[in-house]
Amino acid sequence: MQFQTPLIRATLIRRYKRFLADVILPDGREVTAHCGNPGAMTGLKDGGMRVWIERNDDPKRKLRYSWKLCELPNNHWACVDTNMPNALVAEALALGGIPELAVYANIRSEVKYGKNSRIDFLLTGDGLPNCYVEVKAVTLQRTRDLAEFPDSVTERGAKHLGELIEMVKQSHRAVMLYVVHRTDCIRFKIAADVDANYARLFDQARVAGVEMLAYTTEMNETGVTLTTRLPVDPEKQI
Helix, strand or coil: CECCCCCEEEEEEEEECCCEEEEECCCCCEEEEEECCCCCCCCCCCCCCEEEEEECCCCCCCCCEEEEEEEEHHHEEEECCCCHHHHHHHHHHHCCCCHHHCCCCEEEEEEEECCCEEEEEEEECCCCCCEEEEEEEECEEEECEEEEECCCCCHHHHHHHHHHHHHHHCCCEEEEEEEECECCEEEEEECCCCCHHHHHHHHHHHHHCCEEEEEEEEEECCEEEEEEEECECCCCCC
């Protein structure tokens, strides 16, 4: 998936109020960019980091810039835009790029289900059980090569696990798909110390039959692509 316009290299000053970030442009100007990530962003919001932002001249937008990427050590990258994983998964599903789900011919997004919820993707096909796919963006890394989710307590995420369990009980297929939004990880697990309730529900969901998938990404200043499947820690999370 390519960015709509060329990204601009900048230097992060600070991220604040969850959705705002002040940065310095190459010409020395200081601007405020939208930060599309309400999470803790551990390790990705330190002042002085080199970041990449996208300009948008839509007059309806309050802010002209959006923060997309962080440069990490050893030529690695992280994407901080939590809206992008859904677009990446949509693109991959359309191209058959997720082998575990490639058998489905019909793809719908944001379909109502459960208790006042919307599933990210509902996949259907002749002679196949309906497949409910929930997508989560993963940016936390505290141990070398290991991606973790969540980076803060997530009641919404816990609700989604419960909804997927109910879909399995109704003889549907349910998939939790974690998109690792950084290029320096080759493993994935749940951060039980960050949110013990989510970890408990993750274990319950896996036992109930919810399929747990994790995929990594490749990225640079031109775009982001969903790439290969990562192993999900087989042990209980708590």
